Amino acid sequence: MEQREIFPITDLDAEYFANLININVIGTFNCLKEEMRVIKDGGSIVNVGSVASNYASAGVAAYVSAKHALTGLTKVAAFEGAPRGIRVNALCPSV
Numbered sequence: 001m002e003q004r005e006i007f008p009i010t011d012l013d014a015e016y017f018a019n020l021i022n023i024n025v026i027g028t029f030n031c032l033k034e035e036m037r038v039i040k041d042g043g044s045i046v047n048v049g050s051v052a053s054n055y056a057s058a059g060v061a062a063y064v065s066a067k068h069a070l071t072g073l074t075k076v077a078a079f080e081g082a083p084r085g086i087r088v089n090a091l092c093p094s095v
Contacts, residue, residue: 006059017062024066025073032077032088042085047074049092 007016028047035045052060053067071090078088 007061008059009061012061017065020062020066021069025069028070028073032073036077036081036086039081039084039086044087044089045077045081047088047090049074049090051092051094053090053092 005016007013032045032047039045047070049067049070052064053071056064056068071092074088074090081088
């Protein structure tokens, strides 16, 4: 199980926030960009979200923000891939 640190927004370090965005959003973006480029005739891409992709709770602003952004990125990729038969979904497991 992933360990997340709990910080109220007022105590959240910008570097910690940026690191979670880089890992979850920029990393996924870079993968999607290349996957969408090489898939020619249909296919499926599955991104990994979490329960935090759809819900929020106190103390995890960085993680929730990153996972919400991942969901949005997945939806955009799904719209862009649909005309080429590329399905893009996010798996959002819970504990």
